[in-house]
Amino acid sequence: MxxxxxxxxxxxxxxxxxxxxxxxxxxxxxxxxxxxxxxxxxxxxxxxxxxxxxxxxxxxxxxxxxxxxxxxxxxxxxxxxxxxxxxxxxxxxxxxxxxxxxxxxxxxxxxxxxxxxxxxxxxxxxxxxxxxxxxxxxxxxxxxxxxxxxxxxxxxxxxxxxxxxxxxxxxxxxxVAQLDQGLASGGQVPKPDRLLARSASLVATPLVHIGGLWGALACLHTGRRMILMAKFVLEPWVGAVERHRLRAAGLVPAALRTVLDADVPPNRLASLQVVTSGTAPCPAELADAFFRKYGIRVLMTYGATEFAGAVAGWTLSLHEQWWHAKAGSAGRAFPGVTLRVTGADGAEVPQGESGQLEVRTRQTAQGADTWVRTSDLARIDADGFVWIEGRADDAIIRGGFKVAPDTVKRVLETHPGVREAAVAGLPDTRLGAVPVAAVEIEPGQQAPRVADLVALCRAHLTPYEVPAHVLVLDELPRTPSSKVSRVELLDLVRAQLAEKTPA
The missing domain is CATH 3.40.50.980 (Rossmann fold)
Structure with missing residues (x-):
């Protein structure tokens, strides 16, 4: 049905x-x-x-x-x-x-x-x-x-x-077919012998984004009771987990950090077996820290609005068997989904090599017989695990040189005072575009100096990869789904540049 x-x-x-x-x-x-x-x-x-x-x-x-x-x-x-x-x-x-x-x-x-x-x-x-x-x-x-x-x-x-x-x-x-396949691939299938279920699921992400809407539809489709929050707020979220003895819940990476930083007592989350994490890449070290503190396995997923939800991810059994060997992977393709990696010429690359990720599934508008090229760079290893390595359309062309934002981001995040970094391309009349960055301060650490961050980049990056401007922020700007908003990041950079420009 x-x-x-x-x-x-x-x-x-x-x-x-x-x-x-x-x-x-x-x-x-x-x-x-x-x-x-x-x-x-x-x-x-x-x-x-x-x-x-x-x-x-x-x-x-x-x-x-x-x-x-x-x-x-x-x-x-x-x-x-x-x-x-x-x-x-x-x-x-x-x-x-x-x-x-x-x-x-x-x-x-x-x-x-x-x-x-x-x-x-x-x-x-x-x-x-x-x-x-x-x-x-x-x-x-x-x-x-x-x-x-x-x-x-x-x-x-x-x-x-x-x-x-x-x-x-x-x-x-x-x-309708995409929704049906997305729910089936995600294991959201109602019991054939019952209309409603006594179990409950928590929906705390916006319904106007695929994560929240998919969560609500999954509850309705399976007949589960829905615990609906206007947005993620730590104490109400923890209270809902306790009250309903939830075995599974979803947390975006930023919310995972919030739970860890708040030092929520493990006994308050004792019912949870797994936490799913999507909408943005979840660092392996963050998932590991959550697992070590709470014994709760973090199951990352990979998907997009165009796919009506996730097309790959971790399951509990996969995590139990493979996590220590595959930490940082986005998991394996879900049932009904085939993944491959292709080069610039569209030909499939050898196993383990990097290229552009393509998806074939009934969850796409093109249907089960058509490969759909994503904007994500990835590789697929011999065990079928997919590793996301950035976005093909994120590349910043600076005077003819290509800058990968994730490369700059990783260097900035090695600074002990940086919790998270984001990099975007700022249009430039001479060079086409230049990389700019913003960093979010690690709580409890002294705010890094811009000069130190630039020096760090110069020590580890080629000259054209060094950001032209760096902002130090208490919090990075985010979309309602908790992804870093590069649009707002660029607006902040432009505002700072305008303040520095003489009238």
């Missing part, structure tokens, strides 16, 4: 009193979820927006938004995710570009400058109350349905944005 049929059955048959979503200490039952789903479906039907219609949702980490997500996908419509994490002007511009006939959003989102006007300029605005009620607040939707047709072999279920770490986010179309 695929995700669409599964959601339809849950909304129809799940016991009304059964616990569905815990949020801020209170439970939404399946009766609450069903009522909200029915309310928005009735509004869309009344507006003539049936199966195949595109429905914009300013998607927040709240139970009513999960209910809307379930309703849109189950009814054969296409969910167009709109990020509430954007500044108001960017959200309004995103709505205008998306050109959806209807947008569902909370009252706070619709009240932001320019947002309601952007919605009503194109279609109907529906306000979603925190109690799950849905009401029309302006605009008018066209009668004709828009978007992917229901008669297609695998219609688009979700249009969502990538994380935008290297530039403006782009909108990706995810089909």
């Amino acid at each position: 695929g995700i669409r049929d599964r959601l339809t059955r849950l909304l129809r048959e799940a016991p009304a009193a059964a616990e569905a979503i815990e949020h801020e200490g209170a439970w939404w039952t399946w009766g609450d979820v069903r009522a909200t789903a029915q309310a928005v479906t009735d509004q869309l039907d009344a507006a003539g927006l049936g199966a195949g219609s595109r429905v914009g949702v300013v998607l927040e980490n709240r139970p009513e938004h999960v209910a809307i997500t379930a309703a849109v996908i189950a009814s054969g419509r296409c969910l167009v995710t709109l990020s509430p994490l954007q500044p108001a002007a960017r959200l309004a511009a995103d709505i205008e570009r998306s050109d959806v006939p209807v947008v569902v959003a909370g009252a706070d989102a619709l009240a932001r400058d320019g947002v309601l006007g952007a919605v009503t300029a194109h279609g109907l605005a529906l306000e979603l109350g925190t109690d799950g009620t849905v009401r029309e607040v302006g605009g008018a939707a066209p009668v004709a349905a828009t978007g992917p047709a229901e008669t297609e072999a695998s219609p688009v279920a979700i249009e969502m944005l990538t994380s935008g770490t290297t530039g403006p986010p782009k909108r990706v179309h995810l089909s």
Whole structure:
């Protein structure tokens, strides 16, 4: 049973009193979820927006938004995710570009400058109350349905944005078939003999990013109860693990560091067997430190929005057998996924050699018979483990010389006062681009001097690899999914340069 049929059955048959979503200490039952789903479906039907219609949702980490997500996908419509994490002007511009006939959003989102006007300029605005009620607040939707047709072999279920770490986010179309394969590859399969499960899963990453949305869909698909947090906050997260005796949870690398730095007592996390870590590469030493302190195995995953989730990663059994020999690897290809590494000419390189990673799976829009070239540089060893070595499109061309940001990053991170470094290319009229860097200070250490960091780079890098500018920050700028935002890093560098430039 695929995700669409599964959601339809849950909304129809799940016991009304059964616990569905815990949020801020209170439970939404399946009766609450069903009522909200029915309310928005009735509004869309009344507006003539049936199966195949595109429905914009300013998607927040709240139970009513999960209910809307379930309703849109189950009814054969296409969910167009709109990020509430954007500044108001960017959200309004995103709505205008998306050109959806209807947008569902909370009252706070619709009240932001320019947002309601952007919605009503194109279609109907529906306000979603925190109690799950849905009401029309302006605009008018066209009668004709828009978007992917229901008669297609695998219609688009979700249009969502990538994380935008290297530039403006782009909108990706995810089909029903991709979602089904992604859930199956990740082992998120419901028990054939039961509709709901007593187990629970914690979702603390934004629903507008693939990690959070996939986590929510996995809960719904398997019938697990969902513990939904607005965002990762240490004490509520630890409290949820304790309260529900969770055996598995997810933490991005930055959150793993937060748990370690806070010195959370091991007994509070005693129920956990594994922690999955995605969205950004997890350093092997960080995963090792977490394992040594808590005895909890950190299972890294590799994926992308375009793949509807992860396509490779570690499992518990793999970790038990291979971790000491393969620490730092992204794991092996998941079931239904084939990986290979190719050179600049597109030909597959010999085993163990570096090149550009390609993926073949039903999780891609191109389907199971087509190789999709990623932007990641990698190698695959004799045991099938994939090692990510940077991004092909991260290369900075400085006056004809190629600079790999990860090479510069690794040197900066050898300084004892640096917790994490990030490197990006700043456009330059003479050289094309120059590398610039920012470092995050290691807690408890003295902040490094810029001169010392530059000297360190000069000692270990070629002259053209040395950053033209280095910033020392308390915290690196990050996207909502906790990846370092190179866009914001460059903005910080430009701001500092502007301050130094005489008027």
